[in-house]
Amino acid sequence: MRVIAIAIVAENGVLGDGQAQPFEFAEDWARYKRVTSGHPMVMGRATHEAIGRWLPGRTTIVVTRSPEQVELPVEGSSAVGLTAGSVEEALRLAADLDDEIYVAGGGQIYAQAWPYLTDLDLTEVHASAEGSVVLPEIDPAEWREIRREPRGAFDFAGYTRRTPPLALPRAVPDGRPMPDLPREQGPPDEASP
Ligand SMILES: NC(=O)c1ccc[n+]([C@@H]2O[C@H](COP(=O)([O-])OP(=O)(O)OC[C@H]3O[C@@H](n4cnc5c(N)ncnc54)[C@H](OP(=O)(O)O)[C@@H]3O)[C@@H](O)[C@H]2O)c1
Secondary structure, eight states: OEEEEEEEEOTTOEEESSSSOSOOOHHHHHHHHHHHTTSOEEEEHHHHHHHOSOOTTSEEEEEOSOGGGSOOOOTTOSOEEEEESSHHHHHHHHHHHOSEEEEOOOHHHHHHHGGGOSEEEEEEESSOOOOSEEOOOOOTTTEEEEEEEEOSSEEEEEEEESSOOOOOOSSOTTOOOOOOOOOOOOOOOSSOO
């Protein structure tokens, strides 16, 4: 089971300002799409709204305390959308769909998912950015770098956790039954990310 945080991060740890992310590179979006397609993604409601649409070819689980305010994808689209009332519930739902799941932010969700993560898949930009949303610190005692691909303005970097992560809870915290899960996903379309 791999629980992977995927993010693009400034050298000062900044991920965004609460509305948008500070950097966009076509090569990074293309890789993001290639890596995450076919796998469930967990993201916070703010990040879902910042993206502005359901990502095709993936099941996205949006963490929110107000699920009634999240408009689900239209029938027949290749995007599948669900909501969850906590990060743990979202991770459990995702883990029931696949053994490779992606945590896509933002800051609140990375922080709460951090103990459950097995891997970090980062695009590390060689510049600082302004913003209050940051990635938790990557403690070298906890994380081992396993991959680094320099790309000029940024590196693609991978880390794996040195010691086992916290086990995912088996059921949602308040004991509610798990919702029915969609099992089928269509192929991704050509739109990015
Ligand atoms: N650089 C990157 O790779 C990257 C990736 C993703 C996002 N971002 C950036 O990060 C920023 C957004 O991050 P953010 O930290 O402000 O917001 P976020 O983590 O995307 O979402 C926060 C929302 O998630 C829900 N939530 C959080 N914890 C919850 C819990 N325990 N139970 C139920 N719901 C919970 C709440 O939604 P409700 O208010 O609906 O209850 C909360 O308002 C944006 O600037 C975005 O562009 C950057």
